[in-house]
Amino acid sequence: MPTDIAFLAIAEAHQIYHWLPAALELARRSSVRVSVLAPSDTMLDLIGSYDPEGRLEPVRLTRPPLQPDSLFRQPSRFATLLLNHRRIARCPVIVTTEISSARLRHMPGFSSRMIHIKHGAGDREGGYKKGHAAFDLTIVGGEKDRRRLIARGLGTQDNVRVGGYPKFELKANRQRFFSDDKPVLLYNPHFDAKLSSWINHGPSVMAALESLTDWNVIIAPHVKLAQRVPPIVSAAPHIRVDMGSRHSIDMSYTMSADLYLGDVSSQVYEFLIAPRPCVFLNLDHHDGAGAAFSHWRLGQAIDSMDALAPALARANGLQAGFRDVQEAAMRDSIDQSPIPASQRQADIILDFLKGAA
Template sequence: MPTPIAFLAIAEAQQLYHWLPTALELAGRDDVRVSILSPSRQILDLALSYDPQERFEPILLRRPPCGPDSLFRQPSRLATLLLNYPAIRRFPVLVTTEISSAWLKHIPGFSSRIVVIKHGAGDREGGYRRRHALIDLTLVAGEKDRRRMIEQKLSEPGNVVVGGYAKFEICAERQRYFDNEWPTLFYNPHFDTKLSSWPAHGPNVLAALEALEGWNVIIAPHTKLAQRTPPITTTAPHIRVDMGSHHSIDMSYTMSSDIYLGDVSSQVYEFLLRPRPCIFLNLNRCAWRDDPAFAHWHLGQVIEDIADLPAALARAADLQPGFVDAQEAAMTDSIDQFPIPASTRQADIILDFARAAR
């Protein structure tokens, strides 16, 4: 009898690419049945578009009252879990990328085992919440995350495993978004209002980007920020703004840009799949040097005034050789590049766990 494994897709679309390659790998095995559970027809359709052989069993969950179905705005995760509890609890193993599902552990009689594929590989403290301690098995991208999970007592050493970064296997290829030969700057502000460069400084940042000469600019805020802030608009012909599309979540921009400009988004590690210059905006003047939440700021220039951006761009190429070793070391610690694909490794780990739990 095939081993049943359910992927619980109740988060927004940006998390889909972190579990999809592993789900496809498992679904391609004769002894596994993979179900995809989501309250979003759009999320299901996006996942199914990668499964032309129709190996997935899509299950459309009941949708709590909210706005129209959207890739980037989903109903309350807790409400979705409670509304669909009978359908969810019948699966012995649930795989997800979010930790709201940990609330199910508080319901008497709930016996499913929960596996989390931790999305992203960043440094921000928001990725380490107490609720995570309820998860049965956590797959992380690299040793950095495993170390921090254990140090913060969010996982026992045997319950957190390095599984790599499967998203790299389905990332977009480098594309041209502009009809010129100028280099491209990718600006990627985060949604955390305390750490992001956009909420308090957006108009000044946009003005500085509009004034750049000899550069193309892609502005693609984290999709959560894009949903919370008024649309970013500009008439500057050298700027492309993306407030939420598949390009903003499938690594299209990180693969197609020459310099990264941002604050605390873990997308910087996706950008550094190929070492390139990074510039970080410390416009809030925070004390960052000894804070592990800002470890990635040691991988490039840090500027405290947006007026310094043109000068930072001008010297980026000359400074980059001095950052390459640190970037490569940080990537090795953050995202383990196994000889075998991460999706295969993650699938093996999950399947072994599911069979042991039977």
């Protein structure tokens, strides 16, 4: 009998890239049958675009009525779980990248084994939630997340494993998004209202970016921020705004930019797959000494938009001094073994299931 493993896709599209490579790798193995459960035809179509051989079995869950359905606006996760918990409970093994599914533990008749693949590799405290402790196995990108989950009592030495960062296997190639050869700056604000540089400072940030006529600028906010704020618009010819597209989630921009400008988004670690200059905005004057801001050591941190142009002018000259610390932070955050992360994650899942049998 094949091992049945279900991947639960009830989050927005950016999370797909963190579990899809492992799902495809498992589906290539003759002893495994892999299904994908989603309430969205749009999401199943995106997943299918990476599965031309049809190895994954798509399962369309019941979608809550009158709920949004696009890559970046999905039905309520809790409502989806309530409507479909009996169907989901029939799956002996469930893999997911989001924490809402921890609520399944409290639903009648639910006894499936639950595996969490932690998406992203960021530092903010919001990346560590109570729900992490509900999973039988958690797979993280690097030792940093393993260490922090265990220290917070959200996992143990036995059930938190390092599996690398499979999103790198689906990353887009470097692309030209502008017609000239000016350097490209990527501005990637986060959605956390307490930490985001855009929510409280959008007008001053935009004014500074529009003044950077020696740069091309891509503004690509975290997809959750893009759904929570009015559309960001600019008529400046050197600015490209993306409020949510495939480019904004498949590493097209992090691969194509020359400099990263952000606040607390974990995408800085995707950008640093190749060490390059970074500038961080601390416009609310946070104490940057805490672990939640440890990535601010990887580049210049500035506390006013007046300081942006001078920071950009210094960036290339200072980069040699940041390269070693960037590489060390990447090794801690994302374990880049020569063995592909998808294969490592698949092996970890099957080893766990064999031990739990």
